Amino acid sequence: MIGFLLRWLFAFVLLAATFNPTPYNYITFARDAYQTQLSLVVLGGLVLLIGYIIYLRATLRSIGVFGVLLVAGLLGALAWVAVDLEILTLDNPSVNLWLANISMSFVLGVGLSWSIIRRKLSGQADVDDVDE
Numbered sequence: 001m002i003g004f005l006l007r008w009l010f011a012f013v014l015l016a017a018t019f020n021p022t023p024y025n026y027i028t029f030a031r032d033a034y035q036t037q038l039s040l041v042v043l044g045g046l047v048l049l050i051g052y053i054i055y056l057r058a059t060l061r062s063i064g065v066f067g068v069l070l071v072a073g074l075l076g077a078l079a080w081v082a083v084d085l086e087i088l089t090l091d092n093p094s095v096n097l098w099l100a101n102i103s104m105s106f107v108l109g110v111g112l113s114w115s116i117i118r119r120k121l122s123g124q125a126d127v128d129d130v131d132e
Contacts, residue, residue: 003113003116004109004110004113004116004117007108007109007112007113008105008106008108008109008113009109010051011055011104011105011106011108011109011112012101012102012105012109014048014051014052014055014105014108015101015104015105015108016101016105017048018048019097019101020097020098020101021093021094021097021098026044026045026048029041029044030044030045055108055111055112056108058111058112059107059108059110059111059112059114060111062111062112062114062115063110063111063114067111067114068107068111071106071107071110071111072103072107075103075106075107076103079099079103
């Protein structure tokens with residue numbers, strides 16, 4: 001459980017560092033500083049790109065596009081139920097953006113942790129790469 005939470009937390013930090021409703025994110029920094037601090041903008045962009053490549057590659061290898069759509073659909077249905085039951089309102093764009101970051105990070109966290117989750121549920125291990 002701690003492993004999944006850490007993977008989810010790192011995915012959330014990656015997404016929130018890229019964009020969030022506060023002024024403290026890469027997109028805002030890059031837009032405001034690209035003319036004066038281009039080297040930092042490029043460095044930050046490359047660090048984020050590496051993080052996305054790691055997460056997206058692992059997610060797509062473990063659960064595939066269908067799994068991503070399935071987890072995203074489940075989260076969308078949960079949000080829909082929360083709105084219908086008036087637990088959640090979609091009036092505040094900042095809250096909506098944080099919810100989107102949380103949802104997308106959950107998809108990435110599940111993708112990165114899927115082999116561990118599957119092994120715990122089924123008792124079967126996944127072996128993708130075998131050295132011969």
